[in-house]
Amino acid sequence: MKQYAYYPGCSLESLGKSYQVSALEVARSLGVELLEIEDWNCCGATAYFPVDELLAYTLTARNLAKAEKTGLDFVAPCSACYKNAYFTNSYLQKDADLAEHINYALEADNLHVNGTSKVRHLLEVFINDVGLEEIKDKVANPLKGLRIAPYYGCQILRPRKDHENTENPQYFEGLLTTLGAEPIEYASKARCCGGSLIITNRKAALDMVRILLQDAVNNNADVIATTCPMCDVNLEVYQAQVNREFGTHFSIPVMYFTQLMGLALGIPPARLGILKEQVSSASLLAIAQNSNQERTL
């Protein structure tokens, strides 16, 4: 059973609850053990950097230090946490001077960090470590006919992490196909959802969300699959406000990729935090069930 040092991140305890529960459910059924890092702290999302860069790295480094002790890969389900951890980690390796500053601070908490642990995103763990083959075998309820818009968002792709394709990646599509679903091609899959602008510049963020929803809808997606609680909240929770702001009529369900995986693996919707969305996902549940029946017939 493969083990990981799991860093849920604050959002998964509040706005991203359903991501949390579905992630754990799916991990369990795929034989992946996510051991939560003890007494982790907030990674700071995008809000530390404007105040103090060094502090931002230090706060993330504290979690990395705790992960390093376990000798396991550091896994984050939240793209923002992932990006912060990934770069803090690589700077720790590259920049001895920075590492020294950070470790001086960590001493106060009896911790030390070398940047030796590997930082991974949950999506990538499922795809690369479990592998599409094994997932395919475990799919009990293929999401036949479900048109899913894979939404990568920014931070899982950018800044560029060891030369992967940042403009037109395909691995998320690969996973969705494995689940029996139909990933749609649309231009905005790596376009920004607005992130924390939803708070600091509402108008801008809503417009950015609108463009994403528009693109997904124009390409007849049934649901948007997300890999990050921030994206999920912006695309789902603020859909109503987008409609109000721009007189649009979007009501497209937004789900975490783990929830969709869960459905495909045959885990009951309730245990995946489904039907707690602001935008009802009943419609696509129906599709999922149908395909289920077809299969059992």
Added chain:
Amino acid sequence: MVDELSFSYEISNLMYATHGEPITNCLQCGTCSGTCPAVEFMDHTPRQIIGMIRADLKDEVLASNTYWTCASCYHCTVRCPAEIDIADMMYALKRYSMWKGSYQENLIGPDFSEAFVKMIVNSGRSFEPLLAAAYLPRFSARDIIQEGLMATGLVFSGKMPLLPKKIKGLKRFQQMVKRIIPIGETS
């Protein structure tokens, strides 16, 4: 040797870890601004900001909302033909303006960041309802109602807890923070 640092040098200095190419390498090609998803909400395009920095227009740059309108999606960074980490430069400008305490009044960003950091330092975790206190006052009445409605919705859906969490090792955590900035005092 110039006795005073140029503005662009000051900003480059603030881009501590990324080791991106210096902003003086900019070709003024506009890839960043052509890419930016938030550009139409900015007073100046990212390219213009770089031009202004190189022209030492410090006050004009600080007075611009551009860098507070950056969503840090790094799309400009990965596309920049001069390999300048533009998103990080925006962070650098945010830091600069917060230290100088000079930015547009009507902005929420600075208060939000401040509040965010204070909260982390006090609890080790971030927590939306508390955060709201920091930025809601800046919203129009209508927005506040929106926010309220949404929050209640979230609470009922069990997505939004009612009580904040604190980490256990908070004391030592705060000492750690104090070693970097004195902001740890606030409590």
Added chain:
Amino acid sequence: MSERIGVYICHCGTNIAGVVDVASVSKWAGEELADEGVVISRDYKFMCSSLGQELIQKDIKEQKLTRVLVAACSPHLHEKTFRNACKGAGLNPYLCELVSIREQDSWVHTDKVAATAKAKAITSGGVARVIHHEALEPLLVPIHPATLVVGGGIAGIQAALEIADAGFPVYLVEREPSIGGHMAQFDKTFPTLDCSACILTPKMVDVGNHPNITLLTWSEVQKVDGFVGNFAVTIKKKPRYIKTEDCTGCGICWEKCPKKVIDNVFEAGMGNRKAVYVPFPQAVPKYPVIDDVNCTYYLKGTCKACEKFCPTNAIDFNQKAEEITVEVGNIILATGFDLFDARRIPQYGYGTLANVFTNLEFERICNAAGPTGGNIVLRDGKTVPKTVGIVHCVGSRDRNYNVYCSAICCMQSLKFAHLVHERTGAEVYNFYIDIRTPSKGYEEFYQRLLEEGTRFVRGKVAEVTNAARVPEEAGKLIIQVEDTLIGKQRRIPVDMVILSSGMQARYDSKEVAKLFGISCSADAWYIERHPKLDPVATMTEGIYIAGCAQGPKDIPASVAQGAAAAARVMGKIQQKEVSLEPVRATINADQCSGCRICNNLCPFNAILFHEDQMVSEVNPALCQGCGTCVAGCPAGAISGTGFSNEQILSQIDGLLMLNRSYATVSVEK
């Protein structure tokens, strides 16, 4: 006996004197190195000037100098100059040494005191070395009158014709079935808008008919042995499966051939050819080639349609590749360029969005002989675009891809804009960072385009997408860019996008360079001997470069380089023989123990072993003077002229003479 040495320190204007205290160096050399035999030490503004040289010659005569040391620029620049000066004054040129206090000192150091100290060290090192120089005579080797030209593009064609017309034999090797290169694919040439084929094909025909040119198409160089004047080059002739002596080029075979193949080379994937084919109607030579990868006969063992219909039974399915070896005195490499692969920039949509074209594809579209018969239409083959966007600098001026400017894209894009406007009346947008029109008639062409009303948007395109946000964008390609002149992001809907992909070095240029013993720059272009003053020669004697293989350039520049390289080669041939540096190894038979260690060290098999006397001997004709055997000989029986142990060991001493008092030197002022 002690030598009488003259030391000459060059100011090189302020290049050296600006950092190194030349006066103190020459003063120091005159005093401190007197025991070494320095009888005169001078510093002068420009040693390489005729006055500077006369200065040396005067001293040689009056001071009876037996050795000369010049401390100036790199020997690669002026060694010959000063050696000739000495020769002029009756001193054996090899008794003169040039050491560099410019490239290795004044230009790379800022600390004047340290630089001056280093200049002294370098000078004393040179003095110590030059004492052990011997009078030498250059080795004269005959030059074979034939020349090998690699690459049948316009640069190679020009070079071959120049040399052949002068009456010397030329072997022209081309990898493809026909010569012509990229220029044969183009429609018009900028800025004159000449028909590219019309001006190229006559030259191709000349090459084909020239009595002095042996044309080897569908062939590649395998091996290069020997050295300047006497290269032996092994060439592989790929099987054409056509008896060229019988073939009349009538074309029946490719009419009858049932197998269609997408032509990724000449038609840039826009059109088809047959399995037996000539790349284009005016191909030279006229003989077709059977493409054995796609030919049905080679896939299934049946068909042979071509053979059945060939009126002269010129088809030979059993032809095998053959290797021939040719003797040449000089080689010209004109291997050309590859186009930057626009797929590497996904956000520009090439390969995913149908109506995004590369510049080469568009050349074919425009070409009357091309897949669309010269009609500018979309991928569907019929729709005429109403708006066209031309994207400059694709893969160029971008640290993520190629950092250099590809030089031709601006003019090529302007040419495209003109052709689109002229033939379709469509509205044309050019998206540029800077418009670069530096040659004769180019800026005028740009201004003509401005008059024609072509739209210019200053900004590097961020992305090309089909994701419409407003009705007028529906069904269009949207070019998203910052119009930097107004500081606004714009989304401009167009029907067709043309990507001006830049040039890059051939995918295999590094291997080819290695094959011919020349070097490549970081971005894989061949390196010229001197970027300003010797652009067509290379560091390797007898090997010249021309055209885009040396760096991006347009047709006139390529032609000029082809002719220039040819002129250099003809100059060499005229001399009948070439004088080589007499840097050779010689074995002292009395000291040789016959252990034969050196025999295996030599990569040129220049060392033969005399069983009878049990000693090894170096064949000076084959020895290249690397000196590995000298270093390897356990008995110290081998000495290398020009780089003898004495010379190097004493240079080490000289260089270090000062270093114990380095600190003391660095505080004097």
Added chain:
Amino acid sequence: MTEETKPFEPTVIGFTCNWCSYRAADMAGTARMKYAPNIRLIRLMCSGRLDPTFVFKAFASGADAVMISGCHPGDCHYVEQNYKALRRFLLLKRVMAQLGIEPARLKLLWASAAEGAIFASEINKFVEEVRSLGPLNWARPEKPGSETILEEAKA
């Protein structure tokens, strides 16, 4: 000001190949790249010409370190002689250790004619490494401070 009180400035002898690294040095020059003035270059036709005695001669005559540079493996102007230089380099390091010279005082650098920048930056790195090693006590036992270095070496 007496010698003892002056900061240690290492002297490095650099053997360069006429076809690659010497031209890299020329290129660094024409491009006005700056590097430490502590290095003195000697031109050989090929790194294969490097006779191990040259290296010891350099140390004996007071060099603190030696750099050997040649064409990248596979790019040798004389086909494969740089591999011979590589072999000698490895042997030299062993012999140096036996003679009590820190092997770190010998560096091998592959630099093509186009790599002026690399050539310059590698020289800077090397000079700093040697600076931290301190003066070579082997060549100048009489030099004050060498005892301490000996002890360091023992430690």
